Amino acid sequence: MPKARRQTRSRSSSRSRSNSTPVTSPADKSSKSPARGKSPGRSKSPAKSKSPGRSKSPGRSKSPARSKSPSRNKSPARAKSPSRTKSPAIDKSPVRSKSPRRSKSPARSIPKKQKPKTEPTPPTRVSSRIASLSSFQVEEKKLQEAKVILKSVIQTKEFEEQKKVKDEKAEEEAKKDEKVEDEKKIRKTSQKEFGGTIGVVFFMIALPAMVFTLIQMCHKNACNIWTVPKIPKNWKYYLDPKAAAIVVGWFFVQAFLAIIPFGKIVDGQPLVDGTRLRYRCNGFRAFVFTLLLFAIGVYMQVPFTMVYDKLFSLMVASTIFSIVLSIIFYIKSRRAPALALAPGGNTGSILYDFFMGHELNPRLGPLDFKLFFDLRMSLLTWLVINLCFVLKANQDKDGCPPALIAVTIFQGLYVADALWFEEAFLTTMDILHDGFGFMSTFGNLVFVPFLYSMQGLYLVRHRVALPYYILAVITFLKVVGYVIFRGSNSQKNEFRRDPFKPSMAHLDSIPTISGRRLLVSGWWKLCRKPNYLGDIIMAVSWSLTCGFGSAVPYFYPIFVTLFLIHRERRDAANCQRKHGISWERYCNAVKYRIFPYIY
Template structure:
């Protein structure tokens, strides 16, 4: 009874809706899917102009081959998710005092996927055909995210109160459909949100990139240096995320956000089809890259990755074991919750050093596309806006959770992402 009252009490105060409230929750599910199709269509056009309107859509938006590929892809990764390999970790304590268990085998799934790609390549499979199927695959993924979101919304009414996400349990159907009512929807032990977060879309991004590389091979006999760099940079990013998969259990997506259209669409459609725009752009608009230019870009990506990985590792190590020699001497601030906030090391430089590393890598992924078109820079602009928005969400939650201790921390670490700038 106490948990039920707690949910109701917190929901009644959730009047400060995010993402533009009801208006945003109504418009975003319409305009974001259209944005994906628009960007892919522009990417395939000879001009690649984001200012040309209306865009020239492909002659077909639906292809049964794309639907079969998507169905088989999701089924493959659902099977790999359930394999008894890797370890099993517990998530954070839920409101009812329990912890859910999660299989940590995403890196295994990535390795198996790469091996399957190499096998298909050796058998002469036309992997470059993925370029022709990009728009139909995106259409199928968008449709799947809608169907999954409707399923998640309907099933949430059978979930117990303590299993609902506070931010998605407002009583407004449009907003709750968008944000997600249920925090950790599961079919048996199969966690739907956790599966979608790191598997079909994220690994699918790597496969789409490789398909673009193979299409370039078909057209020009060999991949360009720009295409190789983008494939390698983004493969490293995905591999890192899956190698450190356990860290996702403490992220806002898993701990705070319900599973609704926002995450379902982001995981299944937005990530694989907008994060791969640079590779798709290079198929139609090849770019030459000098050795010096490549070295500078590799260096930028290396610096970004170093900041991103070191700061995240420091935070995760401190959360797991604050007495570990690598973090035990770092300065901290005590909070009323019993937790301590780091105010030295990477987290004494800015409040979100991992975001700084993320943005440097995002720029490195875009620079191989040159400066003749705006389209490849969509990712950098979007990602900057996303991280600033996410930082603002983090700020509100931490201020509510830690109170005076957070104010003290902000006084000690005034810059949010960019040192001496923001």
């Protein structure tokens, strides 16, 4: 029994030691420390040598219970340890040799199942670092590949956007070209006026000849249609440098007055493309400034009567200047865009377009030539010529006749009215439809100023003494004509600007498909062109100041009447094409064209 107790104690002590030591397998110890299998370090351990249980008890080598220890049976390393095989106590122990449990130990037959996890050895750590490094390189390579792909995608999108923009621009240009071609077709003049090409050639010859004949027909000795005009044989009458200098200098003075930054800026009527041109309306200021210059010149004794003396030479110089300008404007119009061409002068015939005007509104910087010629060069030149006739008549011993003073005042008020209401001219047919060609340049430089002043020229060369009561009747007729002229024009201009204005609410109108309204009440209920009626009445009053001694002064009202009748016909044809059935309703509502109950 004492022996069995000692064996039990030894087993419990060995179990306590095995529990107190770190749990490491023998395989780990053998792999980490090679000296454990070869050196009897266990017997040399100080802790074991001092232990009394192990040194003094001989039963340790003979104890059969050691073979049943689970730790020893399961450890293959302890079975192979040389220190234990060589121990005499273990070899000679009969219990060990005869123990059947050692041969049937499952730990020896299945050692792999008892093998615990081993910590990674240094080569394994290096390989893991290499693996992690290679994975980082792979990720970096993938990132670079992704950047390349992203860059290529961005470049592709940019290229596609650029291509899209180019395609859109090309498409817009193609549409613009198509639009221009369509506009060319739409704005192509289909109907020719004045007898077509043959007719305009005739007028280009006949109009200058008419002005020259009438001026030369009215001389001091006689002034009638049967008088043979005197044709100057001296070339100085035709090529007078002083006359040319006066014409060109007068042109630049008025052009300067037109572009100085004084006066309000007004928007014109909408054009075909929807845009509006801007005009500087300072015509009345130019009128006042011109009168001041003339008064200063009279005070400084400038020889303005030279205009009367060189009237034929000035007329020739103005004609040549108008022809040169017409050629320049036609060459300029050939380079103008399709939308800038005049609807009445785009036939393709050089002669016809040259006469009617190929471009609608030619400009040079801020200077609009059509407005400048139609109002400044024509009307102000006409006014100055009349004033020069007054100065010439005042040099005679009898002084200036009252009839000449009256007609000069009448025509001066007409010019002042036109320049005061300059912006109203922007709604006329001249601005909206007619081009700027030979008809405009010659008409405003020669025909209007020299032919419209025929009454003054007649009264200078042939004195007419009219009673004051006749002059009073003529003045009354002039006032009536002016009231009709100005009242109808003002009503039309105000209605065109805003037909829904409160002051226009009492006026009746007819709507049209173009968006405009046709006025059928007020002055415009009397006839379709009441302003033309007032213009003709004023023209008659001017000629009445010359009496009935000659038919030459009455050429102006006759010409104005025929011209306005033809103009009304042209305007009616344009309105018929533009308004269609609305124009027919308007014609039924307003039956008379110019003269109420007559025409």
